Amino acid sequence: MKYFMLIWAGLWRKKTRTVLTMLSIVVAFLLFGLLQGINQGIKAGLGDTSNNRLWTTNRMSAINSIPVSLMDRMMTVKGVRNVAHLSFFGGYFQDAKNAIPAFATNIDKLAIIYPELNITQAQVAAMKATRPGALIGRPLAKKYGWKVGDKIPLGTTIWTNNDGSNNWAFDIVGIFDPLPGSHGNPLASAFWINYDYWDEARQFDKHRIHQFFVQVDDPAHSAVIAAQIDKLTENSFDETRTQTENAALQSRLKQFADINFIANAIVGAVMFTLLFLTANTMMQSVRERIPELAVLKTVGFTGAKVSVLVLIESLMLCLFAAVVGLILSAGAIKIVGSVLGPATLLPIVVIFGLVIAVALAIVSGLPPAMRAQRLNIVDALAGR
Amino acid sequence: MSTLVSLQSVVKRYQRGKQSVEVLHGVNLSIEQGEFLALMGPSGSGKTTLLNLIAGLDQPTEGEVTVAGERIDHLSGGKLAKWRARHIGFVFQFYNLLPVLSAARNVEVPLLLTNLSAAQRKQNVRAVLELVGLADRATHKPGELSGGQQQRVSIARALVADPTLLVCDEPTGDLDRENAEEILKLLQTLNRQQGKTIIMVTHDPLAADHAARILHVDKGRLVDSPVLSAA
Numbered sequence: 001m002k003y004f005m006l007i008w009a010g011l012w013r014k015k016t017r018t019v020l021t022m023l024s025i026v027v028a029f030l031l032f033g034l035l036q037g038i039n040q041g042i043k044a045g046l047g048d049t050s051n052n053r054l055w056t057t058n059r060m061s062a063i064n065s066i067p068v069s070l071m072d073r074m075m076t077v078k079g080v081r082n083v084a085h086l087s088f089f090g091g092y093f094q095d096a097k098n099a100i101p102a103f104a105t106n107i108d109k110l111a112i113i114y115p116e117l118n119i120t121q122a123q124v125a126a127m128k129a130t131r132p133g134a135l136i137g138r139p140l141a142k143k144y145g146w147k148v149g150d151k152i153p154l155g156t157t158i159w160t161n162n163d164g165s166n167n168w169a170f171d172i173v174g175i176f177d178p179l180p181g182s183h184g185n186p187l188a189s190a191f192w193i194n195y196d197y198w199d200e201a202r203q204f205d206k207h208r209i210h211q212f213f214v215q216v217d218d219p220a221h222s223a224v225i226a227a228q229i230d231k232l233t234e235n236s237f238d239e240t241r242t243q244t245e246n247a248a249l250q251s252r253l254k255q256f257a258d259i260n261f262i263a264n265a266i267v268g269a270v271m272f273t274l275l276f277l278t279a280n281t282m283m284q285s286v287r288e289r290i291p292e293l294a295v296l297k298t299v300g301f302t303g304a305k306v307s308v309l310v311l312i313e314s315l316m317l318c319l320f321a322a323v324v325g326l327i328l329s330a331g332a333i334k335i336v337g338s339v340l341g342p343a344t345l346l347p348i349v350v351i352f353g354l355v356i357a358v359a360l361a362i363v364s365g366l367p368p369a370m371r372a373q374r375l376n377i378v379d380a381l382a383g384r
Numbered sequence: 385m386s387t388l389v390s391l392q393s394v395v396k397r398y399q400r401g402k403q404s405v406e407v408l409h410g411v412n413l414s415i416e417q418g419e420f421l422a423l424m425g426p427s428g429s430g431k432t433t434l435l436n437l438i439a440g441l442d443q444p445t446e447g448e449v450t451v452a453g454e455r456i457d458h459l460s461g462g463k464l465a466k467w468r469a470r471h472i473g474f475v476f477q478f479y480n481l482l483p484v485l486s487a488a489r490n491v492e493v494p495l496l497l498t499n500l501s502a503a504q505r506k507q508n509v510r511a512v513l514e515l516v517g518l519a520d521r522a523t524h525k526p527g528e529l530s531g532g533q534q535q536r537v538s539i540a541r542a543l544v545a546d547p548t549l550l551v552c553d554e555p556t557g558d559l560d561r562e563n564a565e566e567i568l569k570l571l572q573t574l575n576r577q578q579g580k581t582i583i584m585v586t587h588d589p590l591a592a593d594h595a596a597r598i599l600h601v602d603k604g605r606l607v608d609s610p611v612l613s614a615a
Contacts, residue, residue, distance in 0.1 A: 002496050002502070003496060005485065005489055006482075006485075006493070006496070009482060009484040009485050009489075010484075012484060013483070013484050291480055292480070292482050294480075295476075295480045295482070296493070297465060298439075298441060298468065298472075298474050299468070299469065299474065299493060299494040299497070299541070299545075300465050300466060300468045300469020300470075300472075300494060300497050301465060301469075301497065302461070302462045302465040302466070303461055303462070303465070304462065377441045377442075378436055378441055378442050381441075381476070381480075
């Protein structure tokens with residue numbers, strides 16, 4: 001502790017340079033925390049999904065439909081416990097800009113396969129009792145201020161109903177409260193409608209759906225069951241692809257972008273650049289202080305002690321700025337998370353960030369520390 | 385008086401590229417406890433090299449250097465640093481104070497290597513700043529002090545750990561006559577009243593006159609027999 005004044009003095013010898021270097025580190029760690037937060041948030045979201053669920057879609061594309069009749073055949077596959085299905089409604093509210101994540105489903109099975117949606121039996125019964133009924137997630141209800149009993153007119157960019165228009169109307173019969181931790185799941189804020197009612201009322205592509213959710217009895221059998229399901233449609237016009245929910249979500253994310261790669265690549269590039277910046281600052285700082293370090297050695301500081309002082313100075317610079325950057329990223333994640341969805345600054349990201357900061361400090365502080373240790377007092381005092 | 389510093393057949397060679405340059409050629413020297421010795425000589429004569437060897441900042445190529453009863457010519461870097469902390473106070477020509485620390489903090493630096501508490505360190509710093517007449521400038525940074533005042537701070541730093549030997553390399557070389565005189569009187573007082581052994585390198589005869597003994601170094605050799613000055 002008694003050496004703190006020496007370290008502090010060294011750190012603030014050139015205030016502007018120190019502040020600018022600190023700002024660079026703060027921005028780098030803000031970016032690190034933010035990108036890793038989004039990345040980890042997505043990974044955590046994927047981790048939440050249960051492995052005892054399989055997703056079955058058309059082999060060509062998830063937007064191509066497959067026959068709903070396949071459901072009964074899927075139930076004959078050994079290990080399949082329940083099957084629910086989903087069809088894209090492509091809905092919007094009042095204006096095409098207000099897209100609504102509306103899906104047609106068989107709600108009783110969906111409630112079983114997705115218990116985290118917390119759909120009650122009373123809500124399932126209400127849907128059964130009201131053919132144009134809709135069950136909506138609390139986040140969506142909050143967003144539009146909808147409540148049970150409201151009749152909601154929805155437009156759709158895809159489906160024409162029997163009267164030849166694209167205008168549909170649904171009665172909200174229930175609002176479900178997803179369990180904590182599942183709020184990032186898009187199904188949790190969806191607008192669910194009865195498949196039977198919708199299928200009857202639409203003009204085309206009848207008796208076909210876009211995706212099956214399959215609940216299996218043992219996740220260990222997922223691969224075998226998936227293969228058997230896909231075998232049902234082999235060599236037909238409606239060949240399917242069945243994957244675990246986790247794998248399906250990851251492959252969909254990768255269609256958009258490999259977030260993990262992008263996050264790591266950006267952070268890696270930033271940290272690499274930062275390493276040079278910090279190392280240069282430390283080298284310059286030590287170079288300017290050669291006579292002062294020589295004086296410390298003259299009065300009795302050992303080479304090891306002087307080098308440790310330089311290393312601690314580097315650690316203070318990097319760690320302080322990294323902590324500030326990570327704190328700022330926690331704030332930024334809250335803002336971004338409210339717009340983009342799942343994003344969280346996990347303790348592991350903070351720990352990883354601090355480890356990087358320490359590594360950065362050691363790598364950038366080591367060369368000047370070694371120079372300080374090897375410093376020849378006579379040469380240094382003579383300005384050689 | 386007992387012998388504090390003893391140099392036996394000391395040779396110092398430096399490697400300059402491929403060339404080996406001998407700076408000191410078999411120097412023998414004895415300095416008594418409580419002496420105030422001035423080492424004079426032209427530039428490049430080897431006087432600073434001699435001073436550095438006595439202060440343990442450098443090591444001889446050949447010969448023996450004994451200070452305060454301890455052979456220091458074979459000590460390793462770490463041991464030599466600890467030895468310096470216990471025995472040597474160093475005053476530089478250009479003061480070499482740490483610019484971002486106050487005068488008091490600069491003086492405190494050698495005490496950081498001791499086991500003294502913060503309160504004890506503060507007390508010792510105040511005492512030594514009073515001794516050099518700068519107690520009222522304790523919180524000033526070097527940039528806020530005159531050259532003479534900075535050199536006084538430097539002397540205070542050299543004295544604060546109560547070293548066996550005070551080693552001064554051109555302590556008045558960067559000062560005007562008036563300030564130089566004050567610094568030399570201060571060194572004289574420290575020698576006479578506190579009994580400090582002082583070795584001072586200078587090329588200024590007026591400065592050297594303040595010492596009790598003057599030795600001349602020329603081309604790596606001591607050229608005079610010890611002569612007592614009028615001081």
